[in-house]
Amino acid sequence: MIEMLKDYINQIESCTECEMCLDVCPIYQDGKNNTLTPLYMFKVTKKILNNEKLEQEDINAPFSCPKCEACSNICPESINVPAIVAELRNELFNQKYTPLKNHAAISESILKNENSVNKTPDIRWDWFPKDEEFPEDSSTLFFVGCLPCYFIKDGVVSSYNILKKINYDFRLLKDEGCCGSIFYDIGNMEQAEILYKKNLDKFDDLGINKLIISCSGCYKAFKNFYPEVTGEKIDVVHIIEVLNNELNKGKLKFKKLDENVTYQDPCNFGRVFKMFDEPRNLLRPSCNLVEMEHSKENTICCGAGSAVRSAFAPLSIRMALKRVDEAEKAASTLVSTCPFCVFNLGYAVRKNDRKIKVRYITDILDEALV
Ligand code: SF4
Ligand code: SF4
Numbered sequence: 001m002i003e004m005l006k007d008y009i010n011q012i013e014s015c016t017e018c019e020m021c022l023d024v025c026p027i028y029q030d031g032k033n034n035t036l037t038p039l040y041m042f043k044v045t046k047k048i049l050n051n052e053k054l055e056q057e058d059i060n061a062p063f064s065c066p067k068c069e070a071c072s073n074i075c076p077e078s079i080n081v082p083a084i085v086a087e088l089r090n091e092l093f094n095q096k097y098t099p100l101k102n103h104a105a106i107s108e109s110i111l112k113n114e115n116s117v118n119k120t121p122d123i124r125w126d127w128f129p130k131d132e133e134f135p136e137d138s139s140t141l142f143f144v145g146c147l148p149c150y151f152i153k154d155g156v157v158s159s160y161n162i163l164k165k166i167n168y169d170f171r172l173l174k175d176e177g178c179c180g181s182i183f184y185d186i187g188n189m190e191q192a193e194i195l196y197k198k199n200l201d202k203f204d205d206l207g208i209n210k211l212i213i214s215c216s217g218c219y220k221a222f223k224n225f226y227p228e229v230t231g232e233k234i235d236v237v238h239i240i241e242v243l244n245n246e247l248n249k250g251k252l253k254f255k256k257l258d259e260n261v262t263y264q265d266p267c268n269f270g271r272v273f274k275m276f277d278e279p280r281n282l283l284r285p286s287c288n289l290v291e292m293e294h295s296k297e298n299t300i301c302c303g304a305g306s307a308v309r310s311a312f313a314p315l316s317i318r319m320a321l322k323r324v325d326e327a328e329k330a331a332s333t334l335v336s337t338c339p340f341c342v343f344n345l346g347y348a349v350r351k352n353d354r355k356i357k358v359r360y361i362t363d364i365l366d367e368a369l370v
Contacts, residue, residue: 002048002049002091002094004087004090005045005048005084005087005091006049008045008080008083008084008087009045009049011077011079011080011084012042012045012046012079012084014077014079015038015039015042015079016076016077017039018076019039020074020075020076021037021038021039021070021071021074021075021081022037022039023074024070024071024073024074024298025037025038025070025071026066026070026300026301026303026319026322027064027065027066027315027319029322030319030322035057035058035060036061036064038071038075038079038081040061041061041062041065041081041084041085041088042084043058044058044062044088045084045087045088048088048091048095054092054097059092059097059098059100060312061088062085062088062089062092063089063092063098063100063103063186063307063308063311063312064308064311064312065081065082065085065306065308066267066301066303066304066305066306066308066316066319067085067086067267067306068082068271068301068305069082069267069271069272070267070271070300070301073271073297085306086187089185089186089187090187090189091187092187093186093188093189094187098187099186099188100186100311102310102311103182103186103307103310103311105118106118106182106307106310107182107183107186107191110178110180110182110183110195114175115146115149115150115177115178116146116147116182117146117147117150117151119150124149124150124176125149125172125174126153127149127153127156127157128160128172134172134174135172136171136172136173136174137171138169138170138171139171139207139208139209139210140169140170140171140208140209140210140212141170141171141172141203141206141208141211141212142159142160142163142170142171142172142211142212142214142239143173143176143179143212143213143218143222144156144172144176144214145179145213145217145218146178146179147215147217147339147340147343148214148215148339148360149176151339152339152342152343152360154359154360154363155339155342155359155360155361155362155363156214156360158360158363158365159214159239159360159362159366161362161366162243162362162365162366162369163212163239163242165366165369166246166251166252168242170212171208173202173206173208175202177195177199177202178195179199179215179217179218179222180192180195180196180221180225181217181218181220181221182307182310183195184221184225184229185306186307189229192229193229193230196225196226196229196230197230200226200230200232200234203234209234209235210234210235210236210237211234211235211236211237212238212239212242213236213237213239214238214239214337214339214360214362215338215339215340216238216268216269216305216337216338216339216340216341217268217305217338217340219236219238219268219269219273220268220272220273222234222236223236223273238269238273238337239362240269240275240278240279240282240337240361241275241278243282243362243365244278244279244281244282247282252282252369253369253370254282254286254365254368254369254370255286255368255370256285256286256287256288256368257286257287257364257367257368258288259288259332259333259364260287260288260290260330260331260332261283261287261288261289261290261331261333261335261364262289262290262291262292262327262330262331262333262334262335263279263280263283263289263292263295263334263335263336263361264292264299264302264323264327264334264335264336264338264341264345265279265295265299266299266302266336266337266338266340266341267299267301267305268305268338269337269338270296270297270299271297271299275337276296276297279337279361282361282365283335283361283364283365285368286365286367286368287364287368288331290330290331291330292327292329292330293326293329293330294326300319300322300323300326301319301323302319302320302323302336302338302340302344302345303315303316303317303318303319303320303323303344304316304320304340304341304343304344305340309340309343309344316344317344317347317348317351320345320347320348321348321352323345323348324345324348324349324352324354324356324358327345327356328354328355328356331356332355332356332357333356333357333358333359333364334356334357334358334359335358335359335360335361335363335364336358336360336361337360337361339360342358342359342360345358346358
């Protein structure tokens, strides 16, 4: 609501226009467009608070920002730009400037197909091994997610294989549905609340009290958006946290693959949740891990997050290609703990005829597991 946007005015007024954020902002660095900067987000905020008429570029600005947190990470005034962007998106939705066309289509797909990728629900489990029994007897759910189930199937199979090989107690859920992170991301809080409550009730009815997640988008949704929107919490762990714990207990052993691998820190999993060491602890004994010039806190966004890929694909793919350029200098394989990174970076590689392999992290770990 507009009241919440007002709360950020003090932060906005503390901006000294030092422009340090511009050096790290991937949407500004893409084309040096002055409407794609943290400073422009502040301008749009002031226009809304002053009831001024908005232009299309004012609407596009917050929806082009993947909320990568690079600016807030570097800002000497600690201005929380991604939080301001989130409030702008809410207000634009409330004032009916949005949803943008492609976001409306995704929302419709979730309501109609229970997935965000406009596919029929009956092919969601096509990746599941034909000769195995569908696991349904545990209070821990491996919530696979829409994008992985339909588009990052190798990553899902390798994650599932590892959990099975180490006899981890987990189940899957035939009518899994969508986590609904996009409703939050596009500012449709009413729909977010309906879906989040429906999912939590479903888990409750089935005695599910813990989620294992392989997608950074689902992870942020269940960990942050669900409690914020519904007031209810559920125990959520990323599969990399699960595997890192098992490694520490001595339950995972790897052989070292002869492969130079570089790791993309996803903005959410890394800068937001500070999961920098866990993936590296697993990769180090499994392959030759080589760091890119920008990593950990200084990672560069893959360009896909916060529904930017669906609204502004060319911008998103150019951001991915920039990351691919850096990865190619370091290694022959690029891995990530986020299926959105794998999807977008992999797309940029194929579209531009690049050679580097882009894989979900468990593809490497499953191959190296002994
Ligand atoms: S880094 Fe912070 S203070 Fe400097 S221009 Fe950006 S938002 Fe303003
Ligand atoms: S969150 Fe990332 S993309 Fe958005 S304004 Fe900040 S640096 Fe730019």
